[in-house]
Amino acid sequence: MGVIWAIAKATYRESIRQRVLFVVLLLGLLLIGVTVAFSYLSTGEEFRFVVDFGLVGITLIGLGLAVILGGFMIPNEVDRRVIFTILSKPVSRWQYLFGKFVGAAGVILMLDLLMGIAFSVAYCVKHPLGFGGFTYMVPMALFAIYLQTLILLAVALALSTIATPIFTIFATGFVYVLGAVNSQVTYLGNRAESTGTKLVFLLLSKLIPAFTNFDLRSALLNNQPVEPAAMLNVVGYTALYAGLVLGISWILFHEREF
Amino acid sequence: MTDGRQRLVAWILIGIAFVGLIPLQGSIDRYRNTFRVSFYDYATDDALRQVEQELAKRGLQPRRTTGRNAEGQEVRLVEAAVPPKEWGKDLFTYVAAVNRIKGVSNVLPSLNDVGMPLDKIQDLNMQDVGIVVMAALLGGFRRSAANVLWLQSDANWYEGRHYRTVPLGRLVTTLDPQFVEAWTVTTWHLAYNMSVEEKSADQAAERIREGIQFCEKGLPWNSTRYELYQEVGWTYYDKLQNYARAAEYFKLALDHPHPTFLERAIAHAYERIPDIESALFWYNVSLKKYGYDPVAQGAVITIQQRYLRAWQAFKQGELDLALRRLKEDWQSDDPFDTIGLHFKARIFEAKAIKAAKDGDQEAAEGFYQQAFQTWLDAAGHNASNRLARRRVLTLSENFWKQWGWKTAQDKVPAGMNDVGLPERRNELATSHDDRAAEPQVDSAEQQPSP
Known part of the structure; x- marks a missing residue:
């Protein structure tokens, strides 16, 4: 555990110094600011506009962070030969991988927190009840986006163990799109006539991450409560899916010859 | 642990995770659906x-x-x-x-609601869906795509391409049926901006009808918001002046958080039918609920002074007395008042119905002619009084032969019909429109919504 923590801390410190992350954070904050500034274009629906574009913005920024952190960490360490120094010590490859994941997750958490605060302020500014309109659903929706980003981070990390950063960027983006339309794949599966087709679609829908699980915009906009207990299933889903992808990435990384 | 064992353990853990995901996803799906x-x-x-x-x-x-x-x-x-x-x-x-x-x-x-429901894709006009919007749909941002298109629609309106706004409004509401503003503004475009540009009264009426139908399509999705009820109600009130129907929609809006003017709007609708007792009732509801309301206060005083005595007689079927009281209380005061003229015409219509029931057809025709003349006066005193116009046209179509006219349009001023041809007009003007022609008042109308 100590090894994983040490690698996570080192990864966090190293990543947080990257200027690109600062730029991404600025972009996120700018997006939220622009959403508030231009919400007047949607007269009567400003609140809806801010909630929707704000959360979508944080989701997309999360995708960018996952790609940048997950896709570049390992290839960069291989290029700089840092990885040989680390792996020559009593550090197993799974500890290394998991430590990297935890460190990157910490960086994303910090950036998401900052964007989350900005979003919460924007939410309250545009809510008809002002700051009195702030509810537990706001942090819950932000937390759900964070969980989704963790899955993307795991996917990017897994891909980066065997592929170049460019390939990782495109492939992670592709996984994101597939995950976003997962409910449609399930829909097709449920509607299929033949059992074979149904099985193929349903299996596919289980293999692809279901990003629909993490979307609470509808509930937030419709003032519909989501029980915190229901979120536990989503946390469990994230843990299992990220664990599964990290497991695969360990196998791939384990096989890799440097 | 040897490499082989480590790999085996990893595969077992991956398998367990995958198997664990299936019931977990099932549970999430059930909760979300x-x-x-x-x-x-x-x-x-x-x-x-x-x-x-x-x-x-x-x-x-x-x-x-x-x-x-x-x-x-x-x-x-x-x-x-x-x-x-x-x-x-x-x-x-x-x-x-x-x-x-x-x-x-x-x-x-x-x-x-992320992602476009597959059974909705056929409703999209692909010409209106740009590549960015399509990408947004694929990316699961259906509502964001609707927002982007709505901004585009707004831009079209301000740049004078108003003919593009309605298709975009339809598209936006297909993508996001809970986008209240898109429903109401598109209805307004159809019923107001598009209808006045039509070349004939028939086409104009068609546009208004289209606007109302469009908004009604959005009601089930947004029935717990007041805005769409208000929009349909207002279109009936202002464009068609079908006040009874307008009041029905305004009342539906009262079940949900709503602005303070709605109770008063119901009263305004009733006094124009006129249904004096209901109008008084709703003005009083507004006063009781919101306290300070000078409009309602003034209206209550005016109604009580001008029409209440006549209304009481009208309700009891004492139509001559009603007419006399109306003349005493109102006519000398403000002879061009719309409410008074409508009331007078309704009394004549009620007298005609009563005479017809008693078998005196000649008297009935005479009363209808008096009603026609009063409606004609009302239409003449207020250029946008479509209720009066509709009544003029309806009465002339029904009785022109008995009145000895050459055609139904014989003594109807040209341009009276700005609400569509007769068959259209009948569709738009429901039977509710003529409710007050009967002296009885529907008692259900007297009960306010809680």
């Missing part, structure tokens, strides 16, 4: 039962529960799991079944 109906505090047990029955009729298995809304208040809920074959559909039939039940505060068919 649950149809939820929440209720206002004032909702009765009957309302909950009615919702349960409607959902059960459609094959769902509803159950009662409670939950906390986003403000932390406890609310009563009726929930029902949506069968998997319905997942991803728009669930309109379920929504439409329960949304108008009194006491329902919110209907959320599913927590999932």
Whole structure:
């Protein structure tokens, strides 16, 4: 555990110094600011506009962070030969991988927190009840986006163990799109006539991450409560899916010859 | 542990994770695809039962529960799991079944709305869907795509390409049926901006009808918001001057949080029919509910001074007395007043109905002619009085032969028909329009919504 923590801390410190992350954070904050500034274009629906574009913005920024952190960490360490120094010590490859994941997750958490605060302020500014309109659903929706980003981070990390950063960027983006339309794949599966087709679609829908699980915009906009207990299933889903992808990435990384 | 064993353990863990994901995803899917109906505090047990029955009729298995809304208040809920074959559909039939039940505060068919429902894609006009929007749809940002298109629609309007706004409005509401502003503004474009540009009265009426139908399509999705009821009601009130129908829609809006002018708007609608007692009732509701309302205060005084005595006689079937009182109280005071003219015409119509019932056809025709003349006066004193115009046209079409005219248009001024040709007009002017021609007042109208 100590090894994983040490690698996570080192990864966090190293990543947080990257200027690109600062730029991404600025972009996120700018997006939220622009959403508030231009919400007047949607007269009567400003609140809806801010909630929707704000959360979508944080989701997309999360995708960018996952790609940048997950896709570049390992290839960069291989290029700089840092990885040989680390792996020559009593550090197993799974500890290394998991430590990297935890460190990157910490960086994303910090950036998401900052964007989350900005979003919460924007939410309250545009809510008809002002700051009195702030509810537990706001942090819950932000937390759900964070969980989704963790899955993307795991996917990017897994891909980066065997592929170049460019390939990782495109492939992670592709996984994101597939995950976003997962409910449609399930829909097709449920509607299929033949059992074979149904099985193929349903299996596919289980293999692809279901990003629909993490979307609470509808509930937030419709003032519909989501029980915190229901979120536990989503946390469990994230843990299992990220664990599964990290497991695969360990196998791939384990096989890799440097 | 050897490499081989480590790999084996990893594969076992991956397998366990994959197997664990399946029931977990199933549980999440069931939770997200649950149809939820929440209720206002004032909702009765009957309302909950009615919702349960409607959902059960459609094959769902509803159950009662409670939950906390986003403000932390406890609310009563009726929930029902949506069968998997319905997942991803728009669930309109379920929504439409329960949304108008009194006491329902919110209907959320599913927590999932990312991605375009596949059965909706056929409704999209691909010409209007740009590549960015299509990408947004694929990316699961259906609502964001609707927002972007709405901004485009707004830009079109301000740049004078108003003919592009309606198709975009339709597209936006297809993508996001809970986009209230898109429904109301598109209705306004159709009923107001597009209708006045049509070349004939018939086409103009068609546009207004299209606007109302469009807005009514959005009602089931947004039935717990006041805006769409108000929009349909206002279009009936202002464009068609079908006041009874307008009042019906305004009343539906009262079940939900609404602006303070709505109770007064109902009263305004009733006084123009006229239904004096209902108008007084609703002005008083407004005064009682909101306290300071100088408009309502003034209206109550005016109604009591000018029309109340006549109305009481009218209700009792004392039509001559009603006419006399109306003349005493109102006519000398303000002879061109719309309400007074409408009331006078209604009394003549009621007298005609009574005479016809008594078998005196000649007298009935005479009273109808007096009613026609009064409606004609009302139309002449107020250029936008479409109720009067409609009554002029209806009476002339029904009685021109008995009155000895050459045609139905013989003594009707040219341009009277700005609300569509007769067959259209009949569609737009429902039987409600003529309700006040009968001296009896529907007692159900007297009860306010809680």
